[in-house]
Amino acid sequence: MSTSSETETETENEAETEAGNGNEADTEAGAGTSGRGSRLTLRDAALGRPDAAAVSGVDVDVSPGEILTVVGPSGCGKSTLLRTLAGLLPPLAGTAEQDGRPIDGPGADRALVFQEDALLPWRSLRANVELPLAVQGLPRAERRNQATAWLERVGLAAQAGQLQHRVSGGQRQRAQLARALAGRPRAVLMDEPFGALDAQTRAGMQDLLVEVLHGTGATVVFVTHDVDDVLVRGAALAALAETGCPAPLAARAVAALSDPAWQVRAGAATALSAAPSDRAVPVLAKALADRNADVRKAAVLALTRHTATTEAARTALATVTGDTDADVRAYATRAL
Structure with missing residues (x-):
């Protein structure tokens, strides 16, 4: 059985391998260090898959630094909208743009946070948070310092060396939030990230989200069906309901x-x-x-x-x- 320190040593090396060519990635991700959010736009867009369009005629204009909440019942196209902005699904009609340029695939300056924690199970929490920093080509010591700072900010300093199966669901979501923000993305796309949490943990995560987003400058699009998610953050509202x-x-x-x-x-x-x-x-x-x-x-x-x-x-x-x-x-x- 590996100790936490041994796991982190192994995963540090894996981080460099998984990151690929860090110098090229750093150039692409450079916009994410500007501290200014992206403008995200959908114009008369039809969203979904070719054999199953979820919603059509969508017009959304999210200003840089705005927090936009997309709320509506299950099946109305909220997650499809988010995946289109993330570059995972191209629009079936109309346009999807970031700062006036077509969104034609995923980008390092757009971070996606899922309802499932999506952490890599063989990496410690710290090593998970380090991954976007490794992609940017940061030296090992610097990315460890930054990852540690983010984990402290979300209240996970004591769990930094733990693997995900040794921490709670709420702690895994905190780590995922830290990983999403560590790379300083210009846009953060959140797909009901608190949906699987109990009410008390969910309330704590709502408060934490407000705290950690303050001052980042990132544009945020938050998908939810929960009314409290809309009210707690003081966010702009885009309702897909009729x-x-x-x-x-x-x-x-x-x-x-x-x-x-x-x-x-x-x-x-x-x-x-x-x-x-x-x-x-x-x-x-x-x-x-x-x-x-x-x-x-x-x-x-x-x-x-x-x-x-x-x-x-x-x-x-x-x-x-x-x-x-x-x-x-x-x-x-x-x-x-």
Whole structure:
């Protein structure tokens, strides 16, 4: 039986072999070190496989650094959309682009996080996190230092030398998140990564995701069917359901505008951007008086989407053109 240290020594050598030509990879991945997210775009896209199109007429424009949540029932095409942005499935019609260039395959500056942890079972957690750094051609000492720092950031410093079967499901998902972000990708694509976790572990992972994404600058597309995933992160919402915003989500969003955590209130306001105007605008107007500027900004941006359907949204926005926060004032004035 190998000890943890022996396993890591073996897998360090494997990392260099699996990484292939590190210098070429480093050139390709260089954009991932810029700290700026990618713009991801789908235009009139039909998504799926040639014998089974999942969804058509999809238009998505994710701004650099934005966190976009794609929510909808099982089978509506959420995971297919994500795999198209990852370059694993070409669009059947229309276009898929990253920063204005066609997405024609997987790229080192787009990291994909699965519901299953997808760690390599013969590698320690640290060696798994080192893999994208080895692909970039980083020296062994530097990639070990960076991997160790990421594991500390996700609370796995004590488990760094363990193989995946010796840690819990939640710890494996933490390691997968660390591996995805260690290579400093410009886009992180997450396919219901917390779906297999129990409720308590899931809540902890939601909080951790907010924490570790802060300051990375990466664009994030997060696929889920869980309402709490949308509310916790304060993310933008793209609903593939025919209603635009599923009724359970709208109801939870209205209730969550009273949550003690400002991140939840901001997420609720953003989710209501896709809800029917007659339900969303009155509660968003009240959110414009929230004590937190980020919540007020989220409410302003959500109301902006409703200005085309109801004058009440414009009336509400006019009340914050003199807000104490410069961004709130600017967003409201621009919408009017």
